[in-house]
Amino acid sequence: MPxxxxxxxxxxxxxxxREPYTAADIDAAAARLATRAAVRWDAPEEPRCPTxxxxxxxxPADTDSAGESGLGKSPVGRGAADESSADExxxxxxxxxxxxxxxxxAADDLQTLCETVITHTEALADLRIFLARAxxxxxxxxxxxxxxxxxxxxxxxxxxxxxxxGAGDPAASYCLYLHHRALGEHGAADWWHTQHTQTDVVAxxxxxxxxEITTTLRILRALKPDDSPVPEPVNAxxxxxxxxxxxxxxxxxxxxxxxxxxDRVRALTALTATAPASSTPTAPLVGGSAEAPRRSxxxxxxxxxxxPRRTATGST
Amino acid sequence: xxxxxxxxxxxxxxMRKLPLDFEAFHRMYRPIYVHWAEIRLGSRADAExxxxxxFEKLLRAWSTVLTxxxxxxxxxxxxxxxxxxxxRARDRRPALIGEAAFETVAxxxxxxxxxxxxxxxxxxxxxxxxxxxxxxxMLLQFGQGFTVEEVAAALxxxxxxxxxxxxxxxxxxxxxxxxxxxxEATRPESAAQGEGECDGFARxxxxxxxxxxxxx
Numbered sequence: 001m002p003x004x005x006x007x008x009x010x011x012x013x014x015x016x017x018r019e020p021y022t023a024a025d026i027d028a029a030a031a032r033l034a035t036r037a038a039v040r041w042d043a044p045e046e047p048r049c050p051t052x053x054x055x056x057x058x059x060p061a062d063t064d065s066a067g068e069s070g071l072g073k074s075p076v077g078r079g080a081a082d083e084s085s086a087d088e089x090x091x092x093x094x095x096x097x098x099x100x101x102x103x104x105x106a107a108d109d110l111q112t113l114c115e116t117v118i119t120h121t122e123a124l125a126d127l128r129i130f131l132a133r134a135x136x137x138x139x140x141x142x143x144x145x146x147x148x149x150x151x152x153x154x155x156x157x158x159x160x161x162x163x164x165x166g167a168g169d170p171a172a173s174y175c176l177y178l179h180h181r182a183l184g185e186h187g188a189a190d191w192w193h194t195q196h197t198q199t200d201v202v203a204x205x206x207x208x209x210x211x212e213i214t215t216t217l218r219i220l221r222a223l224k225p226d227d228s229p230v231p232e233p234v235n236a237x238x239x240x241x242x243x244x245x246x247x248x249x250x251x252x253x254x255x256x257x258x259x260x261x262x263d264r265v266r267a268l269t270a271l272t273a274t275a276p277a278s279s280t281p282t283a284p285l286v287g288g289s290a291e292a293p294r295r296s297x298x299x300x301x302x303x304x305x306x307x308p309r310r311t312a313t314g315s316t
Numbered sequence: 317x318x319x320x321x322x323x324x325x326x327x328x329x330x331m332r333k334l335p336l337d338f339e340a341f342h343r344m345y346r347p348i349y350v351h352w353a354e355i356r357l358g359s360r361a362d363a364e365x366x367x368x369x370x371f372e373k374l375l376r377a378w379s380t381v382l383t384x385x386x387x388x389x390x391x392x393x394x395x396x397x398x399x400x401x402x403x404r405a406r407d408r409r410p411a412l413i414g415e416a417a418f419e420t421v422a423x424x425x426x427x428x429x430x431x432x433x434x435x436x437x438x439x440x441x442x443x444x445x446x447x448x449x450x451x452x453x454m455l456l457q458f459g460q461g462f463t464v465e466e467v468a469a470a471l472x473x474x475x476x477x478x479x480x481x482x483x484x485x486x487x488x489x490x491x492x493x494x495x496x497x498x499x500e501a502t503r504p505e506s507a508a509q510g511e512g513e514c515d516g517f518a519r520x521x522x523x524x525x526x527x528x529x530x531x532x
Contacts, residue, residue, distance in 0.1 A: 006490075006493070007486050007489050007490050007493065008486075010435065010439050010489075010493075011439070011454075011458040011486075012458075013420065013422040013432065013435065013436065014416075014420060014422070014436055014439050014440065014458050014459060015420060015421045015422070015458065015459065015460075015461055016355070016416055016419045016420055016421065016459045016460060016461075017419050017420070017421050017424065018351065018460055018461065019354075019360060021346070021347040021350055021351065025346075025347075025350075026342070026343055026346050026347070029342070029346060029364065029367070029368065029371075030334060030339060030342060030343070032368055033334060033342070033368065033371055033372060033375060034333065034334050036368070036372055037334070037372065037375050037376070103393055103394070103397055104377075104380070104384075104390070107384070107390065107393075111385065150385075152385060152386050152389070152472075152473075153474075153477070154389075154473070155449075155473070155477050155480065155481065182393065183393055183396075183448065183449070184393050184396050184397035184400065184448070185447070185448050188447075255480075
């Protein structure tokens with residue numbers, strides 16, 4: 001690849017002088033944390049205590065009077081910073097809590113949503129036809145994204161959600177919204193939220209506003225026992241998917257499924273659904289078209305799947 | 317406001333011990349957290365503060381954090397969020413990342429410090445424009461010299477994920493530089509991008525030739 005050389009050289013010269021971080025630094029930090037924790041636990045309602053670094057002690061002044069104070073590091077360049085400018089100060093604890101709850105609950109919501117999507121009755125059907133047509137099907141891409149997310153392959157998950165969302169799948173937009181929110185990427189989160197509400201206009205009437213989505217997800221979560229079993233076919237696919245979707249090609253930086261992906265998925269789901277006692281779902285499934293097709297609702301056979309893959313990537 | 321510190325402090329018991337697993341987690345990841353926050357905030361002291369705040373949040377919710385599918389990734393999100401809030405609270409924008417250009421090893425050894433500074437400044441500014449995950453990975457791997465495995469561990473993603481993120485980031489940077497170059501060198505560049513990258517690279521700065529001299 002000739003194209004990497006120049007950037008690589010720039011990057012090589014970008015190395016910073018790294019001031020070492022010593023064991024003593026870590027110990028001191030641990031001690032600070034322990035002290036702070038003790039304070040916080042004793043008085044949980046107190047605002048975040050100013051940190052030991054004394055410079056910070058001067059900071060509260062400029063929160064109280066953001067505009068006038070000469071302490072303000074730089075002139076008014078606030079803008080978007082406004083909403084969080086008071087962060088570590090007076091309203092700090094409240095705001096922090098809110099901020100992090102927001103992210104962590106987005107992560108929880110996403111988890112619940114993904115679990116719901118993949119255990120949905122249609123999920124496996126969606127996945128079975130995922131690559132069976134000229135282009136990957138959006139609904140299958142959404143399911144695949146959710147499986148990847150649950151397998152902690154969030155980068156790949158994002159890709160497939162983006163694909164699905166681009167094809168107008170509102171659930172995928174919502175996944176992306178939660179995904180970015182959970183990562184603290186609020187700009188992207190807001191954008192996807194807008195997309196979601198737009199793509200969802202039609203569905204709005206039946207589905208109700210977004211508040212209800214989060215509420216629903218939380219109710220689902222509350223109802224779900226910790227160890228609630230995943231249906232066996234779903235489980236089988238869930239184990240297969242992360243291994244099957246990978247960055248296959250250095251030139252083509254997309255998390256693509258194996259060529260025999262659909263065959264395998266069909267085989268896995270067909271096996272478990274129709275012939276639970278049959279052979280192990282590992283080696284022999286490459287020829288899955290031979291044994292799987294029973295349930296595979298007469299889609300086209302899959303010989304040209306390689307082509308669709310290319311097309312799909314070209315379109316994104 | 318500052319009167320409240322004594323009030324809470326008087327209530328403080330002798331130091332409470334940190335949970336063992338939290339302590340281990342803290343010990344394991346604190347250095348890389350601080351090194352990352354250092355670039356985002358421009359100073360070790362600020363980085364310490366922000367990282368303290370992040371770990372404090374994690375500590376308060378530690379039992380919940382442990383129930384997460386991927387506690388490490390979760391912790392990284394908390395760190396990032398906390399640090400960004402912290403920098404906003406101080407009116408700092410991501411552009412601050414450009415200040416890293418003062419701190420490069422190359423600068424301390426450069427024959428042409430100004431040229432080197434400008435090069436690093438423009439590179440760090442470009443990195444500052446990347447999406448968050450790419451930015452994090454680039455800063456850690458190339459700025460701070462952590463290995464792919466170290467970066468992956470800290471971010472709670474796979475090494476393959478890190479590598480792929482780096483590829484994406486690098487491609488974006490190439491694109492950014494390619495665009496700049498095309499704007500500068502008004503000659504039409506009909507060659508495919510891949511071939512164009514290597515030869516006759518005119519740097520974005522006005523000292524044309526400097527970067528090339530080193531590069532070639």
